[in-house]
Amino acid sequence: MKDAPTEDAIPEREAPAMSVGNAAVWAMASQYVTFAIIFATSVVISRYFLGPDEVGLFSIALAAALLLAVLQDFGLTRYIAGLKQLTQDEIDRCSTVALVFSLIIAALVALAAWPLAQLYDLPQLTSLLLIIAASYFFVPFAVVPLALMGRAMRFSGHFGVSVGGALIHGAVAVTLAWLGFSAFSLAWATLASAIAKALIAQALQPARPFPLRLDGLKPIIGFGGKTSALYITGALGTRTPDLVVGKLVGLTATGLFSRATSLAEQLRMLIAGAIGQVFYPTFARIRDSGKPLGPAYLRICAGYSVLVLPGMAFLSLAAEPIVMLLYGEAWIGTAPLLTLIAIQSGLMICLPMVTELPILTGHINRLIGYNIVETVVSIGLLAVGTHLAGAEGAAASRIVYAFAFFAIYMRFISTVVGFRVMDWLAIMAKSLLVTAIAVAPLALAYAFWIGPGEMGIVPLALCAMAGGLAWCAALFLTRHPALRDMRDTGLPIYNSLRRKLLSPREAVAGDRI
Template sequence: MTAPSPTDDGREPATMSVANAAVWAMAGQYLSFAIQFLTSVIISRFFLTPPEVGLFSIALAAAMVVSVLQDFGLTRYIAGLPRIDAEAQARCSSVALTFSFVVAGLIAALALPMAHAYHQPALAPMLLIIAGSYLFVPLAVVPMALMARTMSFRCHFSVNVGGALAQGIVALTLAAMGFSAFALAWATLANGAARGIIAQWMRPALPWPLRFDGVKPIVTTGSRLTFLYGWGALGTRTPDMIVGKLLGLLAVGLYSRATSLSDQFRMLMSGAIGSVFFPAFARIRDRGDPLGPAYARVIAGYTAIIWPGMAGLALAAAPVVRLLYGAKWMAVAPLLSTISLTEIFLVMLPMHTDLSILMGRTNRLIGLYMVDTAVSLSLLAAGSLLWGTQGAAFSRLIYGAFWVLLYGRFIHGIAGFNVRAVILIYAKSAIACLAALAPLVLTYLLWAGPYVISTGLLFANVALGGGLWLAAMIGLHHPALDDLIGLVAHLPGGRKIHPLLRTMVRV
């Protein structure tokens, strides 16, 4: 199942439709999520303690700050090219290989300083293992970008699921053998190796022989994007390091587990679709069509699904943590409730980075990122010092509200969406969200609170909430409804359900 290659003159092969691409991207995202999620649950329940998870979280956070160099903007650069030939591929692969060594070297150089800064000698060898995983990155970067360019998300599926399987098997095996937090580090290395090998098998683009002539446009674009992503990484990757330094390993273990669960749940709903939207919007731009109507549809889809999902996770945090991780992790629940609500703000203006890159507004975005990062880290540090882990979590909620105010006018200037139409979308999504939450809220008030509710009763409330959400979506004629129903037709067995859903909507 090898993806087709571009021809020598740069012409692209036929691509799958956006809907089919979305289905494959979602399938890969969901299955990868299920594997990683199940792995984290088993490891947390049976093998690792919060301080052990906290130690790995600090090491991974330090590595991820540096890892913004790994892609060097190649994915976006390749996606944005009008056409690409074998020579351009060779140049991109060579740049990817070069920067993989840069990233691995920088992470390795951090090993001893980090170990001394946190008074944790185990951080040094752990960071060296994680550094090794980045040597496999160039094997996957260009093939994955070429797959995305032609919307070959069937191949993305194989790469993502294969990497998740390798990571899960190694993590569980080594954790059971008593490798402690090092099991997670070796699993990271296994993930990188598996992704690189599978990507090259699906879409060969080896970074050899090296070719550096004509790389100036790549380096120019990559430098700007890397600087941009670097500021973003400071805001998203350093919180674990800050909490760990200020509050200790136990605190960062709890905080990291809360943010990880929130991120995983949000990615389950939105991450795959986002990878499809970038090339789709690139097509709209290339045709010269206005972005506003399409962007409003994206907002509708994100808020219709993610708002009730994240609000529901916040409301059900205690029973979810008890079910998944057990009693020793119950301190995660209040942190998870607060952090999950932050996502409601962060999906109000989706694709803010992607649209800025597509429309050539990266310089302005870099300035906003600098303000964004400064405010985010200042709020986190202040919250941690004043109120501990709960203060750190609450700082994320304040940051989310600030984020919307910071980027609102900027994104409107790029996408040109109708403000009144978007406000109406927000209102309809909020009503559908409240409908979804109503059964669980009433259950808490009348029968069983969050710390005593049974698993069966929780699932019953979720199912009832899902039914009320769908009824609200239909009753409100939510603009995302047509897109969601259309997506059902591309799922296995969806062609039988699709006419029924259409009939329900018309009625």
């Protein structure tokens, strides 16, 4: 981006560097490549170097740091993406805010290190948290460049930053784990990754916080203050599980629970997380054009649910053979936890963007209230479940929490976005039917062929392939609404399957839609 006169708007919104389709391709490429690197790193480290107790120790440290680090973005990504016009002065001010709040986060994490080590009676937590705290010195040099590239839909830059950071993280983590650094290998890898992301982001999209701009910060601080309240309450709900399990059950259970949560989240992000980066600026454009958001939102719900629900259902059913194949016997305790957490992860995606769209449409004050209620319910259910049944109780509480999430947000988000709940339910009914058909081959294999404890990679792969074919057929048999978007993307498989599964008359009619 070239420097603009001080108060001249930078016209990247009117002439974006990428179309939505190209942005989605780059976002997916970034997600898939980053996933492959992170996933391979976790498998190698868990299978050959670190045990559940060592991973549990790092998970507690990271969860504590992330609980404080929710302020690091200070809403800047959404603030920049939501601006109708962007000036160089605004970029400079946002860069200053990013630096100030990252320094605050680094100081808070460092100050919390010793008290947390005393609370958990784990002296190593102090050093781990100090290393993680150092990584936040480099975060501000990536936050604003990424926000600018996201606003301009230039997700090729996101690809470079994400993949570069993941490569450095993986290389440092595996090397240090091999050298015997235990949980500290992951902490040093976190610091190295932050440095790499900062350098790459600045090379692709310079946005430095120097000299500091302390004038005109009121709109940024006001927006950031409200979004930070959301971040804090949201973090209490999403970051506390490892802390609660670690305190009530112990390091080994925390490691098993953390690995189950991480695996479920990685698969969810692999299936649908990449496109989510494109949605916020896309909805901002729809809002600016004056068009209704409801139809586009229901299309997202249809696409997310029909992709993620079958994937997470398969992961839930195949938890035992997957854990054995990836991590080995030492991690088998992860399997029952993964079965439950995968279900929760699949359910939650069915009502997406409950934070982003209220912010975009100016309902942030009401959103904060709903978010506080959600957080209280989440932590309460987690504490009760962990107290009653340890790590398995904690995992089971996540399913109850998913249904509570729907009860809390459904009426609010349907009013804000503008869609009928009955239309959403009709989409979910079809997605659940597609899910049942997709996982049927694996369920039948368990019943009539081979049990989960004996299933190796070949029969599991065969079941996955059969499930994929069943999923494709179910999409057409149910006339799932996501088919329209698949056709619009020009996927070759769509036209091929449509010709095979529909009658000639139906196929011609479909071309007219």
